[in-house]
Structures are given as structure tokens and as C-alpha cells.
Amino acid sequence: MDYVFRIKRYDPDVDVKPHFEEYTLDLAPTDRVLDGLNEIKWHHDGTLTYRRSCAHGVCGSDAMRINGRNYLACKTLMKEFGKKITLEPLVGFRVIKDLVVDMEDFFAGYRSIKPYLIAGEAPAGAERRQTPEELARYEGATKCILCAACTSSCPITWANETFVGPAAIVNAARFIYDSRDEGAAERLRILNTNTGVWRCRTVFNCTEACPRDIEVTNTIEDVKRTLLLEQV
């Protein structure tokens, strides 16, 4: 079946500004959008540039904007769209080339919330105990693959470069609600600022964009509630 890929292209070595290019491809409705990109790169135009690795939605390499919404190209099949699809790089990120964006600020935001267990001495020769219920409290947030689909879907991040963004908040929550962790106060302090959770306007774009079905907005709301209740 013929599909038209309309792709926003930009190569800093030759282009002054981005432009769109179209490619007509014969694909099956059950093919991934990534299969289409590969088909272009391998048989039509090797200069087309995008990141990819796992090809099944677990590594977070290929988040991009497809028909105005963020998806992983490898976790989205052609049949979800019409005959013509438009692909653009993530919004709110500096474009390096074509669909590849600069992830440095995104990872800096992630690092800023201390994304590691903060806890005292562990018991020798045994695990720290945690019940299935305690695990369930934060397990959803552990699914994050740092693809940036949520952060780039958030209108606040388009306007304000200093907002830490939904992905960083989800990862902070992953530790704040982990019964083994003792760093909640530090992280809540970082998030209790106008670059933290209070920037969020509860638009829910992030939840819709998450390819891992994390309840991103609710998680941010959780953190806000914790802050209000604990008055930190």
C-alpha cells in the first residue's frame, strides 16, 4: 500500500532553515513507522537522519512528532494513521539534524532531581525489605525510558526553558515514593520551585504522549499534593 511520508528535514551543514520533503513508500499497514524511515534511508535517501536502536519501544531513542503528536516511531504502526503522515523532530528541543534533537538539557533535568536511591547502610547479606504494596506505590514511574515524548509534548516546556519537565518529575517521584529511599525531602525541595512542579498547568498532554502508559500528569499531581500536605 502506498504511503506518503512528509518529513521535516534540516542539515546544518547545508540548510539555512528546515524544509519538508516527501517520500512515497510501499508499506503494509502493520509495518512500523520506523520501518518506513528505514526504507527511506536504505533505499531512497541515505542522508535522512534519526535515532533508533531497539525497534520495539523499550530504549527511548526514536520519540518524534507524528501528525502533530509525540510517538515512538518503532511502537506505532502505519495503520494508526491515514495515507499521509507528517514527521517532525520533538518540539522544544534544538534540532541537530533532521529528526535528531539535542538531548543534553533533557538529561541535565533528569540529573538535577538526584535520580538514584538515597539511603543509609544496607543490611549485610540480605535485601532491604519492601512489600508488594510498597512497590506498587511507585512501580508505574519505574517504566520510564527517558524518551522525552512527555517533556516535549508539554506546552510549558516550549515556552519556558527552565521548567524541569514531566520526565524529571516522574523520575523524582519514582524515588520519593520508594519506601527504601530517604531523599524525598531533598527532591521535594528541588521540585517546590517555579522551575519545578508548580510550572505544571495540568494539561495532560504528557500522559497522552507517554509510550509506556505512565500516568505522568497524575504523578505530578501526586508530588504537588505531597508538597501541600507536608508543607516542605
Place this chain on the structure above:
Amino acid sequence: MAYFKYDAIIVGAGGAGLMAAIQMAGKANIAVVSKLYPTRSHTGAAQGGISAALGNVEEDHWQWHMFDTVKGGDYIVDQDAAEVLTRDAIDAVLELEHMGLPFNRLPDGRIDQRRFGGHTRNFGEAPVKRACYAADRTGHMILQTLYQQGIKHQVNFLDEFQMLDLLFSDDGRACGIVALEIRTGEIHTIHAKCVLLATGGFGRIFSVTSNAMAGTGDGFAIPFRRGVPLMDMEFYQFHPTGIYKFGILLSEAARGEGGILRNGLGEAFAERYAPTLKDLAPRDMVSRFIYQEIKEGRGVDGKDYVYLDLSHLPDELIDAKLPDITDFARTYLGIEPKTDPMPIQPTAHYAMGGIPTDLEGRVLRDASAATITGLYSAGENACVSVHGANRLGTNSLVDLVVFGRRAGRHMLDFVRHSDLPALPVDPEFLARAEVSDLLSRPKQEAMADVRRDLQVMMMDKASVVRSAESLTAAKAGLVELRSRYARAGIDDHGTTFNTDLMEAFELGAMLDCAEAVVEGALARQESRGAHYREDFPTRDDVNWLKHTMLRKTSGGLELTKKSVSITEFQPKERKY
């Protein structure tokens, strides 16, 4: 171009590389070089579990785990290494938990464990619950947790740098690498006292694979070209349950939790072949059972696939313990696994062979115990050998953590006691020549066509079942593919983020890996573990209870045999 200098460099930011880095962070000046952002590494795709004889759910002992590992590997596992693996596994899993890994738990708060193929109680009696897990995203949680520790310990990451060459000083010490900074296209020399190669596997040489697109074997090919040996390359594992055509893995945990394989007639055929362990027999065997069913016309609708059936399992169990893989079936197949069976076929999964190392991750020079000063390897890239001819499920993640840690500790000690070797003259010469050739040669053919033909050929001639005939054809095919590769060119001649160039370089590495697999497979005239020769269908301990060591010399490829360490368990016939 820039020049970087460190005590140690680690190539690869998967489980093995990160575990090594954490040992040295803050204590030595190190850098982790990775062509992907660390969290994109394929360790993150691992699903089912990491084994350790914790005995949390059922009685268990590391000696039982060791026995299963040795038997699973068809007795060509080095038993001194298997002992280290299974003993250290317990402490390694606890260390991961202490780092914050969110394992599934028992009601009393201890780590839960489940069944996996080939893991048994009391030396083969019955399946045992040994695999610790975090739903069916255990690898994701390991990768995240280790990366988080890397951040905590302020590890220096050189992200999106692709290694192009490995450097040796004139007196033969490893002294650094040459790498391409993908974003700028610049080529850099990274000079160090020692180098760890932890670049994962090369499943991409086969057309149906569970491996990421980055799994192109760069870290096998580059040292191989420099005369470093590769060991047991003929042992390549095909996992029985890849999603039909996609190759995406459906973890063995699906069968560990009670899933059943069915042929086109609806029969649960595994019990016919392996009466005790049935669907949980080791992977090499189950892949051959499937091959046999299909060959005898019992594939579904006479086609080349069978079913993995979970429809009899409780919905809650599927949601709690197998959420990701059932999601894959919904996304890619449009199938609801709670009610319908999933079409599967064996998928290229894991390299048991690799760079030979000792128990500290030091790379061996040849079939003697001599090591190459300053060169280390760990993870799927390496061959210690703890997986022998067939790796047991969950044992790779153990391997990453246990031997990544040992290598990191040894390197830390090494850098404290050694100086920085001098770089060779013009260290970037080879890498620059290769890159400029790839960038400038006229395109008489697409790289993608060469790659596709390589993958199809390897699947057809050198996968689950092999013979002298098929392998000789593959060898000839490789000669032809190499000459096509030399004529193939690329479209992108730019400097910024040139993935066309990266892919072309990777195809060169894939050709080297394929050659090593075929060479080993042709030499090994027996069937053992994942290496099955139709023309030599039985195991031959008299001639082949030996590792193969393959080396590039000025006179061509040289294959020698290396003895196997046997301490506890004498080779026996392998029945399940």
C-alpha cells in the same frame, strides 16, 4: 580532532560497562564511551530475570545453579568460571537491590523468584524458582539502576561516540581507542592505561533477531582485526520465542509462568522431546524442537511458525508479571494474548562466544593463559566462558554484573600500578583511512542490500541447523558479500550526525563477525548446545571438548583449540 587522556576507558554503557565503571568512579580518572546514550543500551531490553540461588521461594544452592549452567552449556563451560558466576550471583543481586533496583517482592518483603528454562533443583530433578525479576523488564531496571549509580558517582560519559579502532603501544599493550564523535563527525584519540570492551552482541548479522539495531558486533570485529582472538564464535543462541517475522522477544518467563508451545495441530509438543522440563528445556533444544515440528509439516497452517499460548493463564498473572511482552503482542500483532495464541519462531538472540578472558576480565592472547596487558572485556562481548555452547536464560544479566564488577575492580588495581603506555605513531591512521574511504567511494550498490543479503544468508545457512554444505556455501557467500561491500557506497557525505556512515562502518563489523561464526562452525565437526550439525549430529567429547580460538594472522585465519576447565561435573549426556 581532540585528544583525551584517562586512566581507563570503558567502551559500552550496557550492564557490563556500567558495572565496571561504578567500581572505578571517583577512584580513577575514567570515561565511558558509548555510541548510544547509556539508557538506550540493549541491556534495557532484557525481560525475564536474573538468577541467583537466594532460595527465597524454594530451597536452592549455588552448586545447583552451577550444575545447571554447566549442563545447560553442554559441558563446554569453564567450570572455574561457572563457580564464580553462580557464587557471586547471590551477592550481585543483593548489591543491585541495595542500589535501588525495584525487584518484585514476596509478601514478607523479600525478593520474589520464578522459574526459567534449564534451572533445576538438586542437579536436574525438577524446575526451581531462581530468577529474580522486575515484572518483565528486569534489564530495563538493571540498566536504569546502574546508570543512576553512574550519575551518583559522577562517571564521565562520552555519549554518542563510536569506537572505530583499538590502539596498542609498540610493546603490545592496549593503550586507547579511536572514536568518532557522532554529532560533529570529528575523529578523536582516547588514550588510556587500559581499555574495557563491553559493546554487547551482534545479533544483527541474522535476519530474524531480538537484538537492537546497534547490535552489530563492532567490539568483536575491531579487536579481531588487530589480532585479538575470538573464542567459540560458532555458539550462537536462537531463542525459541521471537514474534513471527519481527523477531521481537517474548521472554522465556512466559513459559516460566506456565505458557505452552503448540504446533499447528494444537499439540503441546515440547513434552514429546523433553519429558521432564517440557517447555522449560534449554533454548537450544526448544528451538530445535520447533525446527523439527515445522520441518515435519506441523507448523501453523503448514507455515514456518508455531504458537506460544498464554490463554489459559489468569488475566491478573499476565498483567502483573508479563505486562510488557503481552503489550508487544497487542502492538505488533494485534493479538490479545489473554484469549489468543501468539505466532512465534526462533530468533537470533545471544553470542555465547566472544573475546576470551580470564576470571578478572583480562583478555587472553591465545590458547595459553597469557593475557594482553591493559585489555579487558566483559558482558556479551566477552567469553569467560560461563555460557559454553548454550546460555541459560537469566545468566547473561548475572554475567554482566558479576564479571563487569570483577573487571572494574581489577582495572582499578591495574591503573594504580601502571604507567601510561606511549601511543603508536599516527594512531588515527587506520580509522581515518577507513572513514574517508567510506565517505568518498562511489556508490555502485546500496549498503542496505549487502546487509540484507548477509542477514538472510546467515539465517538460512548458519543458524539453528547447519552442515558442511550450508557452511561452505556461507563461506563462499561471505567472499562475494565482501567484494560487494567494497563497491557499496553511501549518500551522506556530511559531518554532522552521519548515521549513514555509522551504518556502513557497522556493516564492515558484521561481515567480520559472520566470518568468525562460519569459520568456527565449519571447524567444529560435532553437535553441541546451540551448534547443531546435521552431518555430525552427536556430541564428540573425544575430539571437541575444546574451545575454538580464532585469530587473524598475516597468513590468514588461524584456528586453535583450547582446553576446558572441568572441576566438579564430568560431561554426561544431556537429557531433560
